[in-house]
Amino acid sequence: MIDLSFTKEQEEFREKVKEFALKEVEPRRKEWDRQGKSALPINGRLAEWGLLKSDMDNITRGILTEEIAYVDFNSAMPLVWATMPFVLHELPGVPEHIKKQIQEGILSGKSFLALCFGEPGAGTDMAGFKTSAKKEGEEWVINGTKNTISWVNADYYFVCAKTGKSEDGIWALTDFLVPASLPGVGKPEIWKDLGSMGAVRGKVDFTNVRVPLDYMVGEMGKGYLLAAEFFDTNRAFIGLKCIGAAQASVDEASVYARKREVMGKPIAGYQAISFPLAEAQTLLEAARLLCYKTLWMADKGARHTTEGAMCKWWIPEITLEIVRKCLLIHGQYGYTKDLPFEQRLRDILGWQIGDGTAEASKLLIARSMMGKDYVG
Numbered sequence: 140m141i142d143l144s145f146t147k148e149q150e151e152f153r154e155k156v157k158e159f160a161l162k163e164v165e166p167r168r169k170e171w172d173r174q175g176k177s178a179l180p181i182n183g184r185l186a187e188w189g190l191l192k193s194d195m196d197n198i199t200r201g202i203l204t205e206e207i208a209y210v211d212f213n214s215a216m217p218l219v220w221a222t223m224p225f226v227l228h229e230l231p232g233v234p235e236h237i238k239k240q241i242q243e244g245i246l247s248g249k250s251f252l253a254l255c256f257g258e259p260g261a262g263t264d265m266a267g268f269k270t271s272a273k274k275e276g277e278e279w280v281i282n283g284t285k286n287t288i289s290w291v292n293a294d295y296y297f298v299c300a301k302t303g304k305s306e307d308g309i310w311a312l313t314d315f316l317v318p319a320s321l322p323g324v325g326k327p328e329i330w331k332d333l334g335s336m337g338a339v340r341g342k343v344d345f346t347n348v349r350v351p352l353d354y355m356v357g358e359m360g361k362g363y364l365l366a367a368e369f370f371d372t373n374r375a376f377i378g379l380k381c382i383g384a385a386q387a388s389v390d391e392a393s394v395y396a397r398k399r400e401v402m403g404k405p406i407a408g409y410q411a412i413s414f415p416l417a418e419a420q421t422l423l424e425a426a427r428l429l430c431y432k433t434l435w436m437a438d439k440g441a442r443h444t445t446e447g448a449m450c451k452w453w454i455p456e457i458t459l460e461i462v463r464k465c466l467l468i469h470g471q472y473g474y475t476k477d478l479p480f481e482q483r484l485r486d487i488l489g490w491q492i493g494d495g496t497a498e499a500s501k502l503l504i505a506r507s508m509m510g511k512d513y514v515g
């Protein structure tokens with residue numbers, strides 16, 4: 140039997156997150172965006188509110204993402220990541236006392252772990268990564284550049300590096316924990332992005348960075364698998380982040396359409412205004428179902444690569460268009476920086492790229508339909 144309702148606890152959690160978002164996130168939204176300030180300190184506030192827990196299920200994390208993004212797109216992702224949703228945060232293989240120290244720091248909002256996959260010469264094509272890790276005695280020596288890292292000023296880096304031969308492709312990759320304080324970790328260079336400013340994206344160099352052997356995360360040559368598992372679930376969170384921002388836009392446009400009078404009546408009375416809003420609400424409902432289904436599969440331990448990829452290519456695309464229409468419904472006011480539409484457009488656009496482009500996502504879906512031998 141299908142039960143599409145949220146539990147009482149989940150509904151209560153949603154209400155608390157809404158309150159948190161209005162009191163703690165909304166007053167800081169413009170500062171993060173305009174001044175490119177990291178939204179990370181907000182994790183400490185979530186911890187103080189008792190809402191930062193590592194044992195919540197993925198559906199509940201989805202609620203957190205959606206409701207925070209309704210108020211501010213930028214802070215939704217660090218807040219949900221701080222609940223440590225991924226196996227990456229479990230740091231399999233790393234000594235218990237190090238793991239504990241890192242995990243406690245993340246859960247109290249005091250530190251953060253940034254994920255370092257992308258490189259100057261390769262993003263989609265992970266087999267093309269050049270960053271290397273070589274064993275020397277009792278240490279791994281890491282060299283390379285990771286150049287598109289969200290929250291690049293984090294305390295710890297999760298670095299995907301090549302430990303095998305180039306001909307082994309993605310099976311040559313292994314993951315490592317690298318504390319940012321180690322010698323050889325360069326000062327992060329922050330990029331001037333179009334949006335997602337609170338994500339403070341940038342580049343970091345690793346030059347002869349030495350980590351103990353047991354800072355290798357998971358198994359040798361399985362670095363890609365850990366990353367892929369992370370992407371599958373994170374793509375549903377990205378979808379919900381976009382949905383939050385688009386739903387806020389639709390709600391604001393619906394209020395404005397009842398207030399704004401043109402040629403003697405509220406614009407809500409014109410079907411050219413009300414129908415796009417009705418279509419947007421329908422699309423958002425369908426998109427929401429896809430995201431929560433994906434997270435439900437993650438919670439059940441079912442493979443959700445295809446569903447995650449569907450969230451990733453489709454939802455940033457439809458929500459970008461929904462926000463654009465809502466901006467236009469506000470006429471000239473919608474085009475000002477006083478209203479949040481322009482920020483939402485810039486922010487969503489970045490997530491048409493981050494964590495896998497639409498093309499990369501469609502490849503995954505097509506392969507699940509027709510097989511890897513046919514779909515290149």
Ligand SMILES: Cc1cc2nc3c(=O)[nH]c(=O)nc-3n(C[C@H](O)[C@H](O)[C@H](O)COP(=O)(O)OP(=O)(O)OC[C@H]3O[C@@H](n4cnc5c(N)ncnc54)[C@H](O)[C@@H]3O)c2cc1C
Binds near residue numbers: 256264492498
């Ligand atoms: C806001 C944002 C946040 C990010 N955060 C992080 C982060 O925290 N950590 C991290 O490691 N990275 C991060 N990234 C990097 C991101 O994951 C990569 O940019 C992305 O995977 C694409 O890689 P690329 O930019 O190198 O593009 P490329 O791989 O060079 O692709 C260029 C173009 O070719 C297309 N393309 C590639 N392969 C194919 C194919 N086989 N068929 C058809 N088209 C194809 C792509 O879709 C794209 O349009 C972030 C990026 C953004 C924008």
